[in-house]
Structure formats: structure tokens, C-alpha cells
Amino acid sequence: MTFPSIALELPPWISDVCEPGSRYPSIEDRIDLVFNLARNNFERETGGPFGAAVFDRDGRLLAPGVNLVVPTNIAAAHAEIMAIGIAGRVVGSFDLGPTELVASTDPCAMCLGAVPWSGVQRLVCGAHTEDAAAIGFEEGDRMIDWVQRLERRGVEVIRGVKRDEGAALLSDYARSGGVIYNGRAAG
Amino acid sequence: MTFPSIALELPPWISDVCEPGSRYPSIEDRIDLVFNLARNNFERETGGPFGAAVFDRDGRLLAPGVNLVVPTNIAAAHAEIMAIGIAGRVVGSFDLGPTELVASTDPCAMCLGAVPWSGVQRLVCGAHTEDAAAIGFEEGDRMIDWVQRLERRGVEVIRGVKRDEGAALLSDYARSGGVIYNGRAAG
Numbered sequence A, B: 001m002t003f004p005s006i007a008l009e010l011p012p013w014i015s016d017v018c019e020p021g022s023r024y025p026s027i028e029d030r031i032d033l034v035f036n037l038a039r040n041n042f043e044r045e046t047g048g049p050f051g052a053a054v055f056d057r058d059g060r061l062l063a064p065g066v067n068l069v070v071p072t073n074i075a076a077a078h079a080e081i082m083a084i085g086i087a088g089r090v091v092g093s094f095d096l097g098p099t100e101l102v103a104s105t106d107p108c109a110m111c112l113g114a115v116p117w118s119g120v121q122r123l124v125c126g127a128h129t130e131d132a133a134a135i136g137f138e139e140g141d142r143m144i145d146w147v148q149r150l151e152r153r154g155v156e157v158i159r160g161v162k163r164d165e166g167a168a169l170l171s172d173y174a175r176s177g178g179v180i181y182n183g184r185a186a187g
Helices: A025-042 A079-091 A108-118 A129-134 A147-152 A165-176 B026-045 B081-091 B107-119 B129-134 B145-151 B161-177
Strands: A004-009 A049-057 A062-065 A101-105 A124-126 A156-158 B006-008 B051-055 B061-066 B098-106 B122-127 B157-158
Touching: A004 B107, A025 A049, A025 A079, A025 A101, A025 A124, A049 A079, A049 B157, A062 A079, A062 B161, A079 A101, A079 A108, A079 B006, A101 A108, A101 A129, A101 A165, A108 A147, A108 B107, A108 B145, A124 A165, A124 B098, A129 A156, B026 B051, B026 B061, B026 B081, B026 B098, B026 B122, B026 B161, B051 B081, B061 B098, B081 B098, B081 B107, B098 B107, B098 B161, B107 B145, B122 B161, B129 B161, B145 B157
Parallel strands: A101 A124, A124 A156, B098 B122, B122 B157
Antiparallel strands: A004 B006, A049 A062, A049 A101, B051 B061, B051 B098
């Protein structure tokens, strides 16, 4: 008997939505992509309503990510973890350097903890923690001054980009009857 | 062009050290296993000096994990994330339920954030954060009362099991010239 390995693959529809190296010039273009990833992920029933992506300093897409917790049974398979992991393989280093992580919702405690380890130099978020909480998703225990703490580490933080759209997609997920999971599978 | 996927495989030597379902009756037996994983991982040059494992309520090994950040270029490939992910595949749920996560060192901010999402009901740690810091590894920004916060979520926390041995293996890693990496690849 052997232990299984961890395999996280992007869903097949990713190639309909984006491709490696495409350029997203503005911050709005980049947040639109991660909203699009989040929405496709739940509408096509491949995972939860969260998307993320890593871009290089010219706005070129290095790595997308979507939440795959429920289909893979891997609790850590959040969109940001996936985007950071794929980006590391693309750039050939765990230190992503002058890159930007864009997340459809403020990162949870785990993903926030991953940000400094990834070496990204900017974090951009759409929906707020409160918007996720409004449909029952918990984000965990984060330092109250997490933005300032990231900035002291040299990570610029921009929150609330197109927040209303980000919040709307979360509401749409809840209305569609999507599973709200946290630490416990049920309830 | 397509994006790569994330593949995290346990190193081949794992089968020399442990096998699925073996029973580790005492907490000391279980911490010994994760120290053994950590030590093998750096001595056999397959990753950093950190090991973790998930056990069922009878002390049976569900999933081991080792730190694979440097060899895989995946910043999130910490031992705890790996053990949680493999355990999810073994039990067939992202909610690991009445299980225990054992870590060779207090978990970093990211891995600590993953603990509630994993559903484990007990966290056992060996070396302290300060022991990792003593050789230059940073653990990130965690709430000062992280133990109490986990306990309020129903996760029992037991720290410092055979701490001296856990600290000694970290020192041995540093003495062996092992790479001390944090968010930045160099320095």
C-alpha cells in the first residue's frame, strides 16, 4: 500500500476563459478575469465561487486558480494557493518576485499566510470578507492590521476593486444553492 | 499552450519510514514519526526540515507530509498542507473529522490558517516557533492567542512534545548548510 499524491489540475474550461501570457493591462481587467474564473467555477460546477490569478509586472497572466476544495477533498485547495503553486512552476521559483496576486475575495487566514511565502509584491482583492460572510463563508482568524503588516513586508495591498461585482457573484452562488462549506462538511 | 498543474508527491523514501494504517499508540510515537520525516527529508535532500502527519482517533497513520517548497517551487508545499491534502484523499472528505494533525514545529501562519479548514480535532506540535526562528525560518503573522482561538473552535492543542529533539533537528539542518528560505529565494 502506498499513500496517494496531491494533484490539482485546473478545470478543462480554463482554456475557454484565459490563456498563458495574455495581457490584462488595467487592474480592472485583472479583477474581471478572476471574477470570471470564480463565476465559471461554480456555474460549471467545478468548485466554489472563488478565483485568483498571478500576473507579471506587465499584467501578463502567469497562473490562474480556482477553488477546488469540494471536488478534490483537499481543504487547502483554495484559488490563491492554486494560483501561487502554478505560478511557481511557471517562473521556476517559489519566490514569485515582482508579480501580483489578484483574488476575487479578500484572502482567508490560510491564503493570507501564504502571501509572504510566495514573494508576490502586490495583492489585489475584489469582494470583502464581509461579502463572503454574508453568504456564510468564514475567512478565519487574521490579524486586524493584516493590510499594514503585508505592506511592511513590501507587499502593496489594494482592496475592494469592483467590490460590488465581487459581492454579487457570491450572492449569485448562494442563490444557486451552492454548498457553503467551512471546516465542517455539513452545516 | 496550457497551464501546468500542481503535483505534490511524497519522496520515494517515505515507504522506508512509514506505511498507511500503521498504528502509533502514544503521542510520543506520533511526534517521533514526524521528526523522522523531517530529518529524512533534509538528510536525503528532498526538502526542508519539517514533517507532519494526520492520524485517526486510534493513532493510525492516514497521511504523512514533508516540506517540498524548494524542490517543487511551490511556496505552499509545507508539510502540514501536504499531510492535510493527502488525508483528505484518504478519507474521501475535506473535513477530516476526528483526526489529529502532528507537526514537527509549530505551524506557520498559512498552515495554522489551514487547520480549521481541515476539520482536524487536535493539533500536536514539537519544536516551538522560536526554535525555527533561531535558525532563521520565519513563521509569519499569527494571532497572539492562536492556541486559545483553535481551542474555541474545538481543536485541542498540545505544544512542545519532545521540543528539545525537535529543536535539535532544526539546528542539525542549519549546521548541515541547509537552505534557509522565507518569502525571498535569496537572503
